[in-house]
């Protein structure tokens with residue numbers, strides 16, 4: 001799968017009260033082809049149910065699903081995983097999930113971390129947060145210059161994350177982000193139709209590059 005475009009990440013608060021599946025389906029209708037299930041709770045039974053339902057939707061729309069943090073759940077479902085520095089070994093994930101799996105690595109604001117992630121078999125390097133984020137306020141700050149350096153030095157798709165809006169995305173894409181990962185600016189919508197429109201609008205930003 002081509003790692004380019006809008007990368008949607010779920011949020012358990014924004015997508016509470018029955019919104020998870022209709023809002024994610026709207027994002028898929030709007031063109032999202034990469035989805036991360038991010039749920040920081042330890043309700044394993046609900047996490048399994050939700051991830052299974054998301055996988056069905058992704059399969060229907062030809063999209064790829066990644067699980068945040070939880071390699072075991074990713075392996076159980078046969079999908080990808082996104083790992084931060086404290087979430088376990090990338091090479092162990094690659095060994096378990098196999099050569100085709102999408103494995104994402106958080107590299108915060110560090111090129112050396114991205115180089116190491118690449119050596120361990122990551123499919124993309126994620127940098128950020130780039131802007132203030134409601135979703136993860138404490139994340140370390142990255143700059144457009146870092147993204148440009150990463151583009152020059154690393155042969156790996158780059159993800160930008162953190163406070164990204166439709167207005168802010170074009171400069172990040174121009175600096176080398178092949179994916180922009182978004183929670184709030186996609187899923188804070190009033191209804192599913194608005195999610196679909198927002199996803200489409202983000203997708204169009206990639207057509208011009």
Ligand SMILES: Cc1ncc(COP(=O)(O)OP(=O)(O)O)c(N)n1
Nearest residue numbers: 068082083084085106126159161181
């Ligand atoms: C695409 C993407 N980039 C970065 C993160 C953040 O991962 P991490 O630092 O492990 O923080 P949590 O998301 O686990 O709170 C991400 N999830 N996705």
Ligand SMILES: Cc1ncsc1CCOP(=O)(O)O
Nearest residue numbers: 133135136139162163183184
């Ligand atoms: C998971 C994560 N890691 C760095 S910022 C962030 C949250 C991104 O969410 P938003 O798009 O709402 O800022």
Ligand SMILES: [Mg+2]
Nearest residue numbers: 069083084087
């Ligand atoms: Mg994590």
